[in-house]
Amino acid sequence: MIKVVNLKKIYQDNGVPVKALDNINLDFEKREFTVIAGPSGSGKTTLLNLIGALDLPTEGKVFFEGEDLSLKSKSELAELRLYKLGFVFQAFNLIPVLTALENVEFTMILMGVPEEERHERAYAILEELKIAELANKRPNEMSGGQQQRVAVARAIVTNPSVVLADEPTANLDSDTGTQLMNLMEKLNRDKNITFIFSSHDPVVIERGRRHIILRDGKVVSDTSK
C-alpha cells in the first residue's frame, strides 16, 4: 500500500549538504507491524516524515495506495494525513490547552464529524484503550505514558490505514513502553491498522514483525519474522 522508490533526502546544514536518505526502495503491505531501526542519525525520522508527507524528498517518490504524493497539493496532503494517516511522535503530541477527550476529538472536528458522534467515538476509544478516566485531564496532568496512550487514541480514532510512530517509547520507562507496544500490537491485530514505527530500544525493536535497519541513510537489512 505504500511504495518508496529511489528516495533521496539531502538536507542543507549551513550550506553543507547532509545525505539523510540515500536511494531507498521499500514496499509496505497492509497490516504490517514494522519497525525501523538504526543508529542515531541513520535517517529513521527522515524516512517516516517522507512517508507521512510531512516533508518533501530531494529525489524519488512516495506512492500511497498507488498515488504519487509529489503530485499532490499542500491541502491534499493535509487531507491525506487527516483521513489516511495517524501520527504518534516522541513527545509533545497533544495540544496542551485541550483535555484528553478534546485532543482525541480534534481530528474528528477537522473531518467535520458531528458533535454527538464525535463524543461517542472519542469516549469509546478512550475506553477501549483503558484510559477513560483521563478524559477530562489536560496533558500537563498526565504522565508520559498516559500522554502517549492518548496520542495513540487520537491517531487511531479516525480509522487510518497507517499509523506512523517515531520513537513512541523513547520517553517512557521500559514497563510503560512495553504496555504501549502491547496496545499498538493489539490495534494492529484487531483493527488491521498498519503500524510503522522507529526505535532505538532492542526490546521494542524485538516486537516488530518486520525489521528494517538503516545505516547512513541506506537500508542495510530488511527481514520479516
Next chain:
Amino acid sequence: MFLKLAWRNIWRNKKRSVIILISIVIGIIAIIFFEALSVGLVNQMLDNQISIHTAHIQVHKHGFNDEKLVQNYLPNVEEVVVNLRKINKVKFISRRVISYGLITTAENSSGILIVGVVPEEERNITKISEYVIEGNYFLKNKNEILISKRLAKSLGISLNEKIVLLASRVDGKVGSELFRVVGIFQTPNSAFDKSTIYINLRDAQEMLGLGNNISEITIISTNVNEIMMLKENIAHKLGPNYEVLSYRELIPSLVMQQEMTGSWMLIIYVIIGLAMIFGIINTFLMSVFERINEFGVLKAIGMHNRKLFLMIIYEAIFLGILGSFIGSVLGLTLVIYLSKVGLNFAVFAEGLSAWGIAAIIYPEVELTGVVKAVIVIIVISVLASMYPALKALRLQPVQAIRHI
C-alpha cells in the same frame, strides 16, 4: 472548538495577553477621549458663536451678508416680522441694525461693528445680556452703549464714561453721537469682544438715518435639529429679495472645523493604530514561535493551513473584542464623567479665548465614535496578528516538529 481552542490559548500566557489587552484598552480609551474632546471642543466653539451673536438663522436684504452697508436695510420690515411670527418653529426673533463704525475717546479710536438691538428681544436670542460683568444690560436711557472689557481697556475708558461713535449714514453723511458706557461685557471669544459694541436699536436708527428700518432679523428655532428645514421654509416664504442664512453659512469656518474633526481623528487613529500594531505583532510573534512544535503537530495530524491561520486570527479577535469592551466601558465612564464636570484648561484660557473657547471644555460622547473605535481596534488586532499567523503557516510541519 476552534473558538474554544483560541480562547484557551489566550490564557496560556496570561502576562502576554494582559499586556496586549492593556494596550488595546489604552488605545480605545485614548481614541474615545480624543474624539469626545474634539467633538466637544468644536461644538462648544460653534455653540458659543451661535449664542454670543450669530443665532440660528439671520434674515437680511439680499446681498447684505457680503456687503454690510447701512443702505442695504431690510425692505418691508413690518410685514417680514409679521410673516416670521406666523411660521411654525420660529421661537424667538430679534431685530438688529448692523453697521461698521469707529469708536473714539479723547486719546484712542478703534474700528468696530455697531450692533443696534432691542434689549428685550436680544435677551431671548443671545447670551450677551448674561455676559455683562460690570454695570447693566441697558438702563432704558438714551444713547447707552455696551462695550467689552477688552475694548474698554484698550480705549482706556471705564463704566459711565462717554465715548463717540462715528458711522456713515444712509444719506452718505457721517453720523456721530455721544454714548455713555452703561455696561461692560466679556464673552469667551476675545476676537468678537474686541470688535463688537451694542447700542439701542432706536439710537442706531437715529444716528444712521435709518428711520424705522433695520439691517437684520435673527431667529432662534424651537428645534436645533431642524434649522436647515426652517431656513428653507423662511426663504421660500420671503422670496428672492431676502437672504436667509443659517449659522452654517454665517460661520463657515467653524462648520468646516466641525467637519474636519474627522480628519483629526484619522490622524489620531493612525498614531494609536501604529503603536498598537507593532506591540501586537511583537507579542503575537513571540506567542507563535513558542508554539511552533504544537503547530507542527496540528499540521501533521491534518489541520489545514487555513484553519490554523483562522485559529490565530480568532485569538486576536478575542483579545480585540475583550480589550475593546473593557476599553469602551472605561473610556465611556471617563468621558461621561468629564462631560459632566468639564475639563479645566484654565492654564490655556488666554489662548483658548482667542478661538472662542471657554476655559472649561466639556467632552461630548458620540456613540458612533465609540463604535468606530471598537471596529478600528478589532481590525487593527486582526491585521497585526496576520503577519505572525502567516509566519506560522510558512513552516513545513516537519520543520515545526523539529523545534521540539
